Amino acid sequence: MAVPVDEAGISETNVYKERNGAKSMDETRRTTINDFLAQLGLPPGDPSNFHRALTHSSYAYEAGTADNERLEFLGDAVVGLAIGAALFQMYPNVNEGALAKMRASIISATSLGAQAARLGFGQYLLLGKSEAQSGGRERQSILADAFEAFVGAVYLTYGWDTAHHWLIDQFQTALQEASKGQGDxxxxxxxxxxxxxxxxxxxxxxxxxxxxxxxxxxxxxxxxxxxxxxxxxxxxxxxxxxxxxxxxxxxxxxx
CATH class of the missing domain: 3.30.160.20 (Double Stranded RNA Binding Domain)
Incomplete structure (x- = not known):
């Protein structure tokens, strides 16, 4: 899938590089991100979007670079669609109200934060000094936002099929157990x-x-x-x- 291009003909990745110049990512960071992608079962790809996805606003403010909030917006939509579609297919006899509750539980901030912690997102986050010193790498809200931003980067880099399959792999247990507690x-x-x-x-x-x-x-x-x-x-x-x-x-x- 091609990376979206705006009216000026500049891709999301190129905008990021132009805004940040040489400070955007050194070779050590590039290698670290590629290793992280391999650890998560994702194919090699341009790590620029993932670098941005793992850049918290506190770091972006201090370094004068772009943060992960736009990718978080995109990832939120991708996560919602992937999990919603999976529930729709897995539970054909469950009504809309129950499906909505199941999806909300699976993609809650608590759930996404737990997934990010399980996958080791914290050690790869770029945080401002104060945020890092105050335990930001373990903070649920930061991890949940980073997870959504990362999913946005997966979608931009590899397309829907890879993003969808990767998400379903991560949430397989949660999807299978989603119907529990739905009998009230x-x-x-x-x-x-x-x-x-x-x-x-x-x-x-x-x-x-x-x-x-x-x-x-x-x-x-x-x-x-x-x-x-x-x-x-x-x-x-x-x-x-x-x-x-x-x-x-x-x-x-x-x-």
Whole structure:
């Protein structure tokens, strides 16, 4: 994939080099970044974008160079699309609201910061003196921003396919475990109804059958006073969850 070119015909990489001249990157830094790319399973490439991705604003201010914030903006979009598309394909029966929660959890600042720390981003960051002395290399927000900027650099350097595959590799476990904790249908239903101005659902026990050791409960979920779904279970709690799930299914059909 070609690096985007602006109206003046200057690529993102060349703008960076022109702004920073000889100070942009020495051979030691170039070698260090190439080694880091190899460590992360990425092919050799022009390290200029990665040098910028690992340049924090505190260092940029002191050195009079460009920081990683524009690449962070780009990487945020790439991460969101890659993870969103993966969830869409992996969980065909999960509704939009649950998918959004799963994606938000996977790409939260906490999650991205943890990924960056696991991959050793901290030691490659360029930080201002004060930021470095105050523990910036381990700071979650800085690591999360650097991770997004790095992804932006991967996209610019290698294109969508490489960026997408690399991200999926990093988040494979998180993607596979994303559905855990998504079974609280009552909470999900309440959030959706409140967002639509329909208040809080009410749950009523409609009937219970069977002997004491094998009771079966039927619970109804009422929305704005009307019975909107029913559920059955071995406990009132389970039956209530099933009733909420039934209402969510109807809402999905109507949307």
């Amino acid at each position: 249908f009552k909470t999900e239903l309440q959030e959706i109804l409140q967002s639509r101005g329909k208040g809080v659902p009410e749950y009523r026990l409609l009937r219970q059958t069977g002997p004491d050791h094998d009771r079966q409960f039927t619970v109804g979920a009422y929305v704005t006073g009307s019975l909107s779904g029913t559920g059955m279970g071995k406990s009132k709690k389970k039956a209530g969850q099933e009733a909420a799930k039934a209402v969510l299914g109807k809402l999905g059909e109507d949307s």
